[in-house]
Amino acid sequence: GAGVSQSPSNKVTEKGKDVELRCDPISGHTALYWYRQRLGQGLEFLIYFQGNSAPDKSGLPSDRFSAERTGGSVSTLTIQRTQQEDSAVYLCASSSNGVVEETQYFGPGTRLLVL
Amino acid sequence: KQEVTQIPAALSVPEGENLVLNCSFTDSAIYNLQWFRQDPGKGLTSLLLIQSSQREQTSGRLNASLDKSSGRSTLYIAASQPGDSATYLCDLRVNQFYFGTGTSLTVIP
Numbered sequence: 001g002a003g004v005s006q007s008p009s010n011k012v013t014e015k016g017k018d019v020e021l022r023c024d025p026i027s028g029h030t031a032l033y034w035y036r037q038r039l040g041q042g043l044e045f046l047i048y049f050q051g052n053s054a055p056d057k058s059g060l061p062s063d064r065f066s067a068e069r070t071g072g073s074v075s076t077l078t079i080q081r082t083q084q085e086d087s088a089v090y091l092c093a094s095s096s097n098g099v100v101e102e103t104q105y106f107g108p109g110t111r112l113l114v115l
Numbered sequence: 116k117q118e119v120t121q122i123p124a125a126l127s128v129p130e131g132e133n134l135v136l137n138c139s140f141t142d143s144a145i146y147n148l149q150w151f152r153q154d155p156g157k158g159l160t161s162l163l164l165i166q167s168s169q170r171e172q173t174s175g176r177l178n179a180s181l182d183k184s185s186g187r188s189t190l191y192i193a194a195s196q197p198g199d200s201a202t203y204l205c206d207l208r209v210n211q212f213y214f215g216t217g218t219s220l221t222v223i224p
Contacts, residue, residue, distance in 0.1 A: 106158035
């Protein structure tokens with residue numbers, strides 16, 4: 001595919017369960033970003049990868065959140081012991097090299113609902 | 116911390132009108148500013164990217180301006196169409212990305 005893809009598109013889970021969200025960036029893009037968008041709010045930066053390393057993890061809201069990227073491609077965002085406040089749309093974006101002049105390309109998002 | 120504000124939060128206009136969306140920010144030391152549109156159930160689509168050294172960018176019916184000294188950017192949409200209905204987000208790149216909360220635009224046929 002030509003764009004960023006995310007899976008699942010929707011996820012409903014019970015409070016306390018763990019969830020894993022997946023992002024497939026555009027092929028060849030070295031930079032990958034995760035954001036969270038709560039209902040009626042703006043995008044909240046979570047984490048940024050350059051290759052497989054994450055130089056900026058400052059946006060992760062708690063130690064229940066973690067992310068990894070393997071092979072410089074696919075990334076997974078894991079939320080452990082989910083809480084109702086984690087309900088949001090989780091958006092992934094990628095860019096070619098991660099330099100500041102580049103535009104980001106966004107995936108369609110994963111809608112997470114924690115009951 | 117960078118604060119990004121978009122006014123108005125919602126806007127409804129009849130088809131054919133020209134309109135302006137506003138984005139204000141508190142820290143002028145930005146690398147670039149990007150305007151996106153967000154459609155329900157879809158991701159964000161980049162519209163225009165303005166580098167820090169630029170003052171405006173144009174693409175079709177869209178024109179975005181950047182005034183760092185006053186902490187403002189505007190997105191001008193000419194001859195609006197129903198297909199322009201979406202939420203418009205501005206995004207500032209400093210050492211992180213800072214998004215506004217968006218303006219929800221409805222263009223009435």
